[in-house]
Amino acid sequence: MKTKPRLVLLGKQGAGKGTQAKSLARHYEIAHLSTGDLFRAQAAAGTAFGLEAKRYMDDGELVPDTIVMGVVEECLAPGGPLSGGFILDGFPRNKAQAVELERVLDGTPLHAIIHLDVPREVVVERLSERRVCVKNGAHIYSVAKPPKELWVCDECGGAVVQRDDDNPDAINKRLDTYERDTRPIREFYKESGHTVVTVDGVGENDAVFERLTSAINSAVS
Numbered sequence: 369m370k371t372k373p374r375l376v377l378l379g380k381q382g383a384g385k386g387t388q389a390k391s392l393a394r395h396y397e398i399a400h401l402s403t404g405d406l407f408r409a410q411a412a413a414g415t416a417f418g419l420e421a422k423r424y425m426d427d428g429e430l431v432p433d434t435i436v437m438g439v440v441e442e443c444l445a446p447g448g449p450l451s452g453g454f455i456l457d458g459f460p461r462n463k464a465q466a467v468e469l470e471r472v473l474d475g476t477p478l479h480a481i482i483h484l485d486v487p488r489e490v491v492v493e494r495l496s497e498r499r500v501c502v503k504n505g506a507h508i509y510s511v512a513k514p515p516k517e518l519w520v521c522d523e524c525g526g527a528v529v530q531r532d533d534d535n536p537d538a539i540n541k542r543l544d545t546y547e548r549d550t551r552p553i554r555e556f557y558k559e560s561g562h563t564v565v566t567v568d569g570v571g572e573n574d575a576v577f578e579r580l581t582s583a584i585n586s587a588v589s
């Protein structure tokens with residue numbers, strides 16, 4: 369594919385955004401920006417910015433928009449890491465961020481907004497079984513699909529642990545926040561004339577990946 373896709377991946381916590389965005393970025397040779405991974409990496413490095421973000425994350429709250437936009441705007445700047453196509457994972461998270469994204473893109477259109485659809489009861493189970501590498505949570509496993517050596521990351525050799533926000537209280541709070549703040553973004557995009565596609569996120573990873581690439585190929589061609 370000549371055109372490098374510019375995509376937003378939406379979906380509930382645990383829908384498989386991180387899992388699939390990583391494969392899609394490799395497949396289309398585009399950048400993957402997960403704001404959550406970025407905040408976790410900063411928190412693990414102990415920066416003031418990362419530790420501030422972690423306070424919100426551990427409570428299952430959204431990080432304030434001003435902090436989030438500072439990071440995203442830097443990545444989207446001309447010549448920046450996202451200039452050759454991208455998949456945004458975990459951003460935008462509310463209507464204000466979606467509006468800000470349009471401002472930062474300054475007329476460069478998004479090819480598609482992909483909604484990875486998974487029922488709440490399925491994501492609750494997935495989140496309670498998820499394990500991630502301690503570095504930033506970007507290498508994702510589960511109790512059912514652990515790394516080759518228990519619990520050492522196949523990719524970076526770091527420890528594989530449970531995320532601090534994958535506890536029942538924070539999971540429920542995050543899912544409620546999704547319903548209140550993130551779900552309405554789809555309407556915003558539809559009303560502003562964007563291509564919004566819903567893809568079934570239930571099933572084996574490879575089957576979900578096939579569905580996603582088929583939807584993206586149609587949207588980008």
Ligand code: AP5
Binds near residue numbers: 431432
């Ligand atoms: P973030 O890191 O984005 O987390 P999240 O939104 O809670 O989403 P998850 O990462 O939990 O789910 P996922 O869809 O990526 O699922 P995954 O692929 O891991 O954000 C964390 C926090 O950071 C937020 O709460 C907020 O505080 C802050 N934040 C981030 N962005 C922000 C923003 N823009 N504004 C404000 N605050 C922000 O998969 C989950 C599990 O399911 C894994 O174990 C995986 O192996 C498994 N799995 C995946 N696919 C399948 C499948 N097909 N079948 C079976 N199991 C599967």
Ligand code: MG
Binds near residue numbers: 385402458
């Ligand atoms: Mg994720």
